[in-house]
Amino acid sequence: MLGKNHATTAIASWVLSSSYLLDHQPQALEALLLAVVVGFGSLLPDADHPDSLLGRRVKFISVPLSYLQGDRAILPWSEHTHSRGITHSIWALLACYWLVATQQDYATALAFGFAAHLIGDALTPAGVRLLWPISTTFRFPLTFRTGGFVEYGFTYGLLIAAAMHLLGFNLLHELFMLVANS
Ligand SMILES: [Zn+2]
Known part of the structure; x- marks a missing residue:
């Protein structure tokens, strides 16, 4: 997944789910800062x-x-690859949560963004080695090419859902109600 799409999908998912993850409703400035931390x-x-x-x-x-x-x-002329090592492991995810754990909400936001990236990469054919240095690769059964049409569709879909959520249409709530009533 491309960096800009990682940031967009992470922030959009955060907008959709943060009310379930935070124990209070953040003020506008705090909400903005938390979204920046998710993106980072x-x-x-x-x-x-x-x-x-x-x-x-x-x-x-x-x-x-x-x-x-x-x-x-x-x-210098050797081939450059991207093997997704230690920075794509759950150890790095735990470390980044732990580093800011005294600021609970910001730790949650940072770990959320980080985890969203790992999920995004697990949606690509190369997958991620979550238990690095163990070489087992994790990927979803359905994957899409980095920077491809499906990746953009997925990103814009989440972006639209987040925008609707901000406008007061609670998609997750509607979905829950639909499931609960069926
Ligand atoms: Zn990555």
């Missing part, structure tokens, strides 16, 4: 990739990480 969390796992949205800005982290993962060889 959703870009964090790709800090291991020097060409990613975040990795481009923190080359001092992304370049050494990509060498460590074996994504780059010392020779």
Whole structure:
């Protein structure tokens, strides 16, 4: 999944579900800050990739990480890959929650964004190695190509659902009611 789509799907999912995850209704400024944290969390796992949205800005982290993962060889013309290593594991997810755990809501938002990224990558054919360094790859039965038509459809679908939610149409609630009444 592309960085911008990771951020969009994570923030849209947060808008749809945050009322179930937070123990209070945040004020406008706090809600905005939490959404920014979700977006930031959703870009964090790709800090291991020097060409990613975040990795481009923190080359001092992304370049050494990509060498460590074996994504780059010392020779400049060698093929660059993205193997999704430690930064795409549940260990990194737990660490980023733990690092801000004193700020419960922000820890939840950061971990939410991070987890949304891992789910997004598990929706691509390459999958994710959640238990890195164990090589078992996790992916959903249905996957789509990174940057492809289905990825954009999925992203815009969530974006529209989140926009409707902000306008007062509670989709999750309607769905629950539909299931409960059937
Ligand atoms: Zn990724």
